[in-house]
Amino acid sequence: MNSSASSFLAGAACTAAALLLYQSCSAKISGDQSTSKQTTKPADGAVAEATCFDSPDLDQRIIRKAEGAICKRTSRLIIVVERCTNDHNYSAILRTAEALGVQNIWIISPQTINATLELDNTQGTDESNIDKIAENATMRRSSGPVVRAATDTEKKDRAMHHLYARKATEWLTVRDFEDTKTCIKSLREEGYQIWATDLGQEASCLTEDGIRQHLGGGTYDGKLIPNKVAIVFGTEAVGCTTEMLNAADLRVYLPLRGFADSLNLSVATALVVHQMFVLDPSLEGAMTEEERRELRQAWYVKLASQRLLSAADKKRRGKLTAYLEGCAEIEKKMKAGEVVYKEEREKWSKMDAKRAELNAIEEKLAADSKKAVKELVDNPPSPITDMRRADEHRICFVGKNTKKASPWQDMPATRKIAVTKYATAAFFRERVATNEEKKD
Incomplete structure (x- = not known):
């Protein structure tokens, strides 16, 4: 696995492990009685709803997954x-x-997400050019100076994190504030x-x-x-x-147990955020x-808009x-009076x-996207309740040589499985066609 993918996955795994360990320790400290309070069980005689993977x-599938995220x-x-x-x-x-x-997510005095990675190409970073980042990127420290000894792998790693953040931001409501005073005022006005x-x-x-003592x-x-409540970092x-x-x-602070404070x-x-959900499970949803x-x-x-265009339309x-x-x-x-x-x-x-x-392409895409999902917005399908990906969708960014390496060969994250049944692009295109027929 290349460094970009491995460092991200390793970081995610470490954070997940830390969350589980911290929750386990908190449960031991609070005792069995506290743990039982945090478990939601079906009422007497009721049947627990089956998990939808x-x-x-x-x-x-894709709409039900979105609905699963919305419900939580x-x-x-x-x-x-x-x-x-x-x-x-x-x-x-x-x-x-x-x-x-x-x-x-509210951001006070935000900085650009690309502050430490300058790209020459105006298209930015996406999955199609992630391997070419090193050719046209300049890596900087947070304080500003250029990292002249930055390797291609380090640049790709930084670009990968930016890519993941942009994808996450698509599904978040981010609000920016120029100063702390304005943010505090807005929080108070909204009752937080x-x-x-x-x-x-x-x-x-x-x-x-700790909270009961307070x-x-x-x-x-x-x-x-x-x-x-707003939790501030x-x-x-x-x-x-x-x-x-x-x-x-x-x-508030999290209790730490080592020399590092x-x-x-x-x-x-x-x-901290995970602990908030542990303390009050009703925060979920x-x-x-x-x-x-x-x-x-x-x-x-x-x-829908991400999937309706054909490959030729996307290229155009x-x-x-x-x-x-x-x-x-x-x-x-x-305008500058230079030679043209x-x-x-x-x-x-x-x-x-x-x-x-x-503009014609964008306008048609916007109209078709709304047509494709109109009925679904009014009548959403049942949600996926377990958001873990199926093995068929766990392919990650790894090089060809890594896929062939024996330690990771034929693992879900390194083998690409062709999936065509219920393809999401076809799903949305069929809905547009069906709605057009109904209109006629």
Whole structure:
């Protein structure tokens, strides 16, 4: 497995293991009685609903998977990231939030996600060019200087994390704030309590005993977590600002047991947010039906738009986009009074026609996407309840030589299995065709 994939998967595995270990330790500390409170069991005489796993043969698979994520989303909990200075941590936090089901992420004084990776190509990073990143990328430290000794593998690794973060952001609601004061004001206006993470000794331990002690033995209307709460994470070096700490209703920390008294920011975020769900399982799926419908409308349309175009249409759209970007550069030269050659002027003269062609493709795609999912938004299918991928879909970014290497040969993550039944592209295209027939 190449370094890009292996480092990401190793990091994900370590974080997952840490979550499980921490939950296990918390359960032992709190005792069997506390553990039983966190387990939802069917009522007497009721039959537990069968788990619905992801499968390539599952009808309406991609929509049912989206519905599974929507049903587990929460809007009771907001993650606030205050002045994160490392884009690597920033991207990891976004992915963690999406994976754990937190819909709303508020960013104070955000930085660009590509701060430490400059790409020459205007198309950015995607799966199709991930192996070419090293050819045209400049890697920088968070403080700004260029990393001149950066290897191709390191650049690919950084690009991979940016790619994962962008994919996660597609399914999150991210709100940016220029300063802490404005963010605090908005949280108060929307009725959220503020819990700030803090390593100071006056902070309360983020455990059942710690919260009950803070509340004088009580709870928040029978729960350990307020009805609406924002958990705030500060910078890697100094944590939350004094302004945020002073505004916080509660300062919290995770109990650590070694000489190291702090964790990497992205790891701390994963552990803290997971612990919030452990303390109050009702956070899972805590969202109004109106909010869910808004997500369905946005997500279903996006899923359709990503799949409706044919390979030829995608290629044509890419060429048109590149053409218009080239025209934009020519226009800059013209406005700056620079020399513009005859060939460039001829190219620029066709800009309006090319833009009209691209707009026509985009408008038709938008209309078809809405047609494909309209009935599904109003009548969503039953959700997938276990979000783990089927083996057929676990192929990851690995090189040809790695796939042939004996330690990983024929593993689910290294072998590519052709899956055609209930293909998602065909599913959406058939729905557009069916709706057109109904219209006629």
